[in-house]
Amino acid sequence: MSLHLTLIGIGTGNPEHLTLQAIRAMNRQDLILIPRKGAGKDDLAGLRRDICNELLTNDRTRIAEFDLPVRDETTLDYRKQVDDWHDAIAAVWQATVLAHGGGNRVALLVWGDPSLYDSTLRIAARLDPAPEIEVIPGITSIHALTAAHATVLNEIGAPFTVTTGRRLRDEGWPQGADTVVVMLDAGGAFREIDSDGLHIWWGAYVGMKEQIIVEGPLAEVAERIMQERTQARARHGWIMDIYMLKRV
Template identity: 45%
Template structure:
């Protein structure tokens, strides 16, 4: 039966790869890459660089397909994402069927950790449930942007004995700082929802392109640095054509 590895490759630094990830890379016959267009060519190039650096077995192949696009400002966010997942599942289903032999091993390189803020597991599980292409898959964890962010700022994600919440910019904008927690990780907040918070007791630890040569970080009391991040983020996005960023909001406690 076909076997597929979903391999976490870290947040941008090739040295983020674990020994387990490197070992699995060297078992793969066919790697599947999704092309997100010229603006995000860096993401494909980074994956190919990882293969050139770590894969020692000869004869592996790379199969590349144009990624399914989606509306970035939908009226119904959940329905739009579900439809996007369905079209991505169509892509993987076709590639597994046409490019992966019955006894071969495939590999999908997942940015960061495939278990955190990534849709690859859900998409591959959808393909598996369809039953049209028999295969099994294994998830190999990677270093997430959250781990990379905390390490770069030399802090932990949580405070002693306190819970942590991971949320989205949409939820932060709609609901504000969550009740019952002092540390909130926010992923890919294109609208910089933190600028809507009015609390002098909150610090922010922000980072973009973590682990890459383009890495940008900023930290401090939210009231002092919140207005500096949006223009910095906009300039970086205009320069590269894309941006990946995340941040930790921390309510100071005695």
């Protein structure tokens, strides 16, 4: 029987942010896979469990948890690190489905921004035989950030750039941009650029009950953001944050 794999966007993990389409899709599944990311990150699996407990009404839908492989960062070639890691994850998905007699409808609850920086579709493409894939969109962290600050992403008719902390740190302010959204920042890339004339809207755990937001001139709030970030990571064992920078 061919596998039908549904990737269900759950936004930032707040059950209230799931769309009606996402809830209906969850309840059509034979099996939902939940990854465990290791010590200190139990909250990530726990939030997915909470979503299932609250929104699943189909008694036939089963839950299967698996341990997410760890990326080998000893290899100097970053792309090879990622490719090998994705191969390992695909193998674990396949093994978990087989071990639990998954049926032909299997889903993953995709946290974050699959349209931008999530690799779930790339991993799914490694499955053999290739499954039929369905994607249910969710609220992105960019939506959650601008809503938390009650602001807008772009000025009228103006473009914006979405980039990573690594690229902001290594390449500086993107050419031709007045608004920049930064994701996947390991911590403090905004301190590596000239803060003159820049305003920042920062948020961690946006859309969740743990949400923290800070806004203001970058030169004035950068260190406060770093303190908030360090303290929050120590409390939870993990952090997901995002920020928007604008020239004002």
